[in-house]
Amino acid sequence: MDLIFDYRSNLARYPAFQEFFRTHRPPLLAVWGRHDPAFIPAGAEAYRRDLPDAEIHLLDAGHFALETHADHHGAAEKG
Numbered sequence: 001m002d003l004i005f006d007y008r009s010n011l012a013r014y015p016a017f018q019e020f021f022r023t024h025r026p027p028l029l030a031v032w033g034r035h036d037p038a039f040i041p042a043g044a045e046a047y048r049r050d051l052p053d054a055e056i057h058l059l060d061a062g063h064f065a066l067e068t069h070a071d072h073h074g075a076a077e078k079g
Contacts, residue, residue: 018049018050021047021050021051022050025051025053026051027053027055028047028051028053028054028055029054029055029056029057030044030047030054030055030056030057031057031059031065031066032044032056032057032058032059032065033058033059033061033062033063033064033065034058034059034060034061035060035061035062036061036062036063036065037062037063038063039063041058044056044058
């Protein structure tokens, strides 16, 4: 919750996050709303710079894609 409540301070930590990704190569699944005005699709795709095997899904939704359309998107991804 600290990260959410003080998002501005996260920007300074991005280089450390990116170095961690490059060094440790953790699996990444990004489920993103294609129409999110705050976290645009380019933000999801940017993960591929450090994690080329990242699995990225851009859903036809906004910022709260999974909260507002979980049943729809879950069913669409399965089938």
